[in-house]
Amino acid sequence: MKKRILGKDLEVSAVGLGCMGMSHAYGPAADKKEMTELLAQAVEMGYTFFDTAEVYGTPENPHDNEELLGTALRPYRDQIVLASKCGIRFDETSSAVNKPLIPDGRPETIKKSAEGSLKRLNTDHLDLYYIHRIDKNVPIEETAGAMKELIEAGKITHWGISEADEDTLRRACKVCPVTAVQNRYSMMYRDYEALFPVLEELQIGFVAFSPLANGFLSAKYNKDSKFAEGTDYRSVMPQFSPEAIDKNQEMLRYLEEIADKKDATPAQISLAWMLAKKPWIVPIPGTRKYGRLLENAQASEVELTDQEVRELDKMLDTVPMSEVFGGSRVEEKK
Numbered sequence: 001m002k003k004r005i006l007g008k009d010l011e012v013s014a015v016g017l018g019c020m021g022m023s024h025a026y027g028p029a030a031d032k033k034e035m036t037e038l039l040a041q042a043v044e045m046g047y048t049f050f051d052t053a054e055v056y057g058t059p060e061n062p063h064d065n066e067e068l069l070g071t072a073l074r075p076y077r078d079q080i081v082l083a084s085k086c087g088i089r090f091d092e093t094s095s096a097v098n099k100p101l102i103p104d105g106r107p108e109t110i111k112k113s114a115e116g117s118l119k120r121l122n123t124d125h126l127d128l129y130y131i132h133r134i135d136k137n138v139p140i141e142e143t144a145g146a147m148k149e150l151i152e153a154g155k156i157t158h159w160g161i162s163e164a165d166e167d168t169l170r171r172a173c174k175v176c177p178v179t180a181v182q183n184r185y186s187m188m189y190r191d192y193e194a195l196f197p198v199l200e201e202l203q204i205g206f207v208a209f210s211p212l213a214n215g216f217l218s219a220k221y222n223k224d225s226k227f228a229e230g231t232d233y234r235s236v237m238p239q240f241s242p243e244a245i246d247k248n249q250e251m252l253r254y255l256e257e258i259a260d261k262k263d264a265t266p267a268q269i270s271l272a273w274m275l276a277k278k279p280w281i282v283p284i285p286g287t288r289k290y291g292r293l294l295e296n297a298q299a300s301e302v303e304l305t306d307q308e309v310r311e312l313d314k315m316l317d318t319v320p321m322s323e324v325f326g327g328s329r330v331e332e333k334k
């Protein structure tokens with residue numbers, strides 16, 4: 001697979017693999033043996049960028065995903081870039097499917113979390129370590145200071161911020177240069193395009209999470225699609241409601257038409273569209289399936305011209321579009 005550079009020097013595959021859904025938010029955790037095989041196949045296909053977090057798990061096994069990657073990717077550790085995240089926990093008192101997040105960006109929390117992640121991921125360093133959400137109660141300078149100390153200690157080599165805004169980035173970079181933001185970005189959620197000039201100026205990469213709008217942009221889901229209640233966030237995501245499926249038909253038809261023209265699939269067009277926007281954007285779609293893993297990897301071969309990207313943007317600006325999931329609520333610290 002083609003490669004891209006995040007920040008000044010972090011080389012990753014043009015499409016990374018978001019591993020969250022193997023353990024969290026997409027129904028009960030997947031079979032460990034199958035996912036171990038899938039992760040090995042991902043390395044074979046050329047994926048070198050793997051995304052996890054300390055909170056990707058289940059109530060029974062809260063760190064399921066890091067443990068899975070720690071075992072499955074151990075044989076390939078030297079060939080890959082491992083990214084994890086710290087600084088949130090779920091509000092377990094909530095009965096919501098997607099439980100609210102409680103941020104904690106205190107230096108002592110970050111350092112403790114890093115030790116746990118290193119252990120579970122079977123490694124002596126993380127290549128990219130994000131603060132998962134900004135904690136409004138802790139000045140970002142303190143969080144950045146902790147990341148700087150982790151870099152100096154050799155425990156991480158790069159750091160990033162998930163759901164970052166301009167002001168936080170500018171302040172954080174003064175303490176310790178930020179390599180990447182990891183924000184939501186897809187054809188259905190384009191708010192962070194406004195951040196592109198800032199990222200360009202500060203030389204920060206953009207890792208796009210939920211780049212397929214949680215799978216919706218693949219055009220493979222319809223009113224008969226069933227999602228496990230209680231464990232699959234898609235059961236409460238607005239884009240998967242019957243009304244939204246109707247409302248989005250014109251957009252999906254358009255995507256299918258372009259896909260046909262380019263000998264690609266709607267999911268590949270969705271990824272190729274953001275790859276064409278900036279050379280420092282790296283989508284990290286998630287999947288539990290071999291065929292989709294391959295399909296998403298091959299999106300890096302689909303070239304869209306500037307004109308095609310402009311036409312797609314114009315279509316997205318004007319076509320009827322439903323609401324899309326915007327993330328779980330972030331609570332004040334308890």
Ligand SMILES: NC(=O)c1ccc[n+]([C@@H]2O[C@H](COP(=O)([O-])OP(=O)(O)OC[C@H]3O[C@@H](n4cnc5c(N)ncnc54)[C@H](OP(=O)(O)O)[C@@H]3O)[C@@H](O)[C@H]2O)c1
Nearest residue numbers: 018019020209210211212213214215218267285286287288
């Ligand atoms: N920083 C954050 O706060 C944050 C938040 C959310 C996610 N993330 C990261 O971003 C990664 C990706 O986000 P995401 O998983 O929420 O959303 P996504 O990548 O937009 O969508 C994943 C869903 O799409 C399906 N899918 C994937 N490729 C497909 C294809 N080619 N055709 C049809 N369906 C396809 C998958 O189903 P199957 O498994 O059935 O293929 C899965 O249900 C996560 O794994 C995680 O690492 C980060």
